[in-house]
Amino acid sequence: MVDKVLVANRSAIARRVIRACHDLGLASVALYSEADADAPYLAEASQALPLPGHQALETYLNQDLILRAAEQSGADSIHPGYGFLSENAEFAARVVKQGLTFIGPDPKWLAAMGDKVAARKLFADQGFPVFAGSDRLADEDSARQEAERIGYPVMLKPAGGGGGMGMEVVHDPEQLSNALQRAKTIAQRAFGDGAVYLERWLSHPRHIEIQVMGDGQGRALHLFERECSVQRRNQKLIEESPAPNISRSQVVELAENAARVCTQLGYNNVGTLETLFTRQSAAQPSTAQAGEFGFLEMNTRIQVEHGVTEMVTGVDLVQQQILLAGGAGLPVEVKQQGFAIEARVYAEDAQTLLPSTGQLHRFHYPRLFGVRVETGYQQGQIVTPYYDALLAKVIACGDTREMAIGRLLVALQAFEIVGVSTNIVLLQKVLKDPCFLAGEVDTGIIARMLGE
Amino acid sequence: MASYEVESEVTGNVWKVLLKPGAAVSEGDVIMILESMKMEIPVEAPHNGTLAEVLVQPEDQVEEDQLLAIIQAAQA
Structure with a gap:
């Protein structure tokens, strides 16, 4: 039974989970550190409980405190979001032991995939390509x-x-x-x-990942791919679906392979198989890139970039997580339609990439057709150094890739942020870059653009 | 002899101090590593010389533009 969900996270993803609870008619409990006392997600939850302190270790990573808050609030389940405790098998097991529902895969999958060497072997044994x-x-x-x-x-x-x-x-x-x-x-x-x-080591591979979900009872399916090669410091900056400039049949084959392995393993709830794609050097410029995929790791949680998949499949992944955890079945069929692309707006300098903190004297984001903005911030709030630098995710969809990119550019232009530096100029530069527009993306694209 | 002030470019905390006062430094040597927004930020020597003072220690919170260390320039 899932009736009241405690959200063990902050900012944009806390807000996203609270919205999914609301959409499903469930109560939600928000947690907040002292640094997040002014965050907008608190008012949107049915109830909000404070976590004393600022640092992640004393607050959103504090298992004892979070489990006590669950008990105190009468929540029957915990959604861990992403980051923090979301892939902590010990925490998930403690949630279950306390008689609560962990909204995510069985703790055994968190343990199995958390060990990156064991996970590689697990997938290799199932016939999934591994470098x-x-x-x-x-x-x-x-x-x-x-x-x-x-x-x-x-x-x-x-x-x-x-x-x-x-x-x-x-x-x-x-x-x-x-x-x-x-x-x-x-x-x-x-x-x-x-x-x-x-x-x-692969020289400038592409990062392509497959969204999956399973019911833990012998059925799993894929929700196609996300192309996530545009990264800086190994952190994703822009994600899109479908992946451009690659053979559709090869991607679909990979996705079906991922679903097959998850079915065989009996994986439950949502997850993402991250893979690298390395091109054959002799690829012709005008044709889709030829190359091979290899397993990188499996993430046993909702991804930051889940909205991209939601926009091309129409499936609400966060609602699915909650429903699956409550014992519901999988959707019958999932189709990929149209194009979606996400840009991550970070509080950091667009050139030096150094993080930027301070008060958001002005924080305005656009509401536009075909564009979804996920943010955990509002005007007047302070961006602190205690947590990651993500200010907002901007996701645009369209009938064509060009339309989605165009809408994303319009949306980014309409942001007004005063008080911290942002990477919006860099995002705009990428979205207008001829290589990017041609779908010639790999993990080295940002370094090349910054002239490193 | 000129001295150079090394200031923090970010608000965050000190993760590691790698060099001790008295150490000879070359421009670009990493004196300490700060942490902010889950990122590691190396603090480099702006000039050749000697590390005269280190004004912070690990775990300290630092503000943007806060003085972190002083370098005594090598004689030209």
């Missing part, structure tokens, strides 16, 4: 052997990580020793697990 890589590295000697086997350059990655943090490219054997130390230190600090592994 060459190693097991957890025991010591420097085994790192050397494995790097030789995979072939330089290689990528060092935290086994307990994800989201692009703590990765190191190693171009030759001389760099390995230092890179290994650095990667282990960052992995320990960021994820509490110093274990690292190696993967084949």
Whole structure:
């Protein structure tokens, strides 16, 4: 039974979950740190409870406090949003143990996919394409052997990580020793697990991910792809669906493969399979890019960019999460129609990419046909250094890719933000870039545009 | 001898201080790493010289334009 949902998150995603609860006729409980006391999502929830403190560790990552708030408010379920505790298997298990419904996959899937090495193996065993890589590295000697086997350059990655943090490219054997130390230190600090592994390094791949959902009872389906290659510092900036400039049949085959594996595994609730796509060097400019896909990781939560999929499929993914957690079945069929594209407006300098904090003296966003804005901020609120820099997600749809991009540009132009710097100029630059417009995107596009 | 003030470009907190006072620095050397909005921000030496003072320590909260360190320039 899901009747009252506690939202263990903040800002745009808290607001999004509260809206889904409202749409389903369910009560919602918001949580807020001292830094978020002025955020608009509090008033939209049925009830709001404070978390003392500012830092994520004392507030949105504080399991004891959140579980107590659930008990105190009489919530029967917890939606973790994204980030924070959303992929924490221990937390999900504690939620279940307390007799509440965790709105997400079974805790065993959080554990299985949280171990990046085990997840690679799981998907490889099911016949899903996976690029060459190693097991957890025991010591420097085994790192050397494995790097030789995979072939330089290689990528060092935290086994307990994800989201692009703590990765190191190693171009030759001389760099390995230092890179290994650095990667282990960052992995320990960021994820509490110093274990690292190696993967084949790809030069400017494309990042394409498949949205899936399962009922945990032998049925899973895909909701097509999102192209997420436009990134800075391994963080996504622009996402779209369908992916341009790639063979439709190859993408659909990948998506069906993803659904097949999730069916076989018995995966439940929503999830995303992130993959990399590496082009064959001899691709003809005028034809769709030829190349191969490889599994990157599986995210066992709603993604920041879920709205892109919602706009091309008409499926409300957050409502689906809640319904599936309550025991409902999957939609019968999902179709992809039209084009959707999202830009992430960050509080950061458009050139230096340095984060920017301060009070939003003016914060106005447009309400336009075919455009959806998801933000956790309102005018007068302070953008603090305690959490990530996402100010707003702007999602536009259209009958053609050009129409969706055009609408997105109009919407970005109509934003008025005074008090912090934003990356809107950079987003506009990307959306007008000839390579981007031609669908020639890869993870190196921002660095090339900034002249790095 | 000229001295150079190293200021914070962001509001955030100090994650790690990598160099101690007295250390010889070259332009571009990372003196400390700040953290803001879940990003790591390296603070680099603006000039060759000696690190004369470090005015913050790990966990300290820092404001934009706050003085973090002072570098005594090497003689030309």
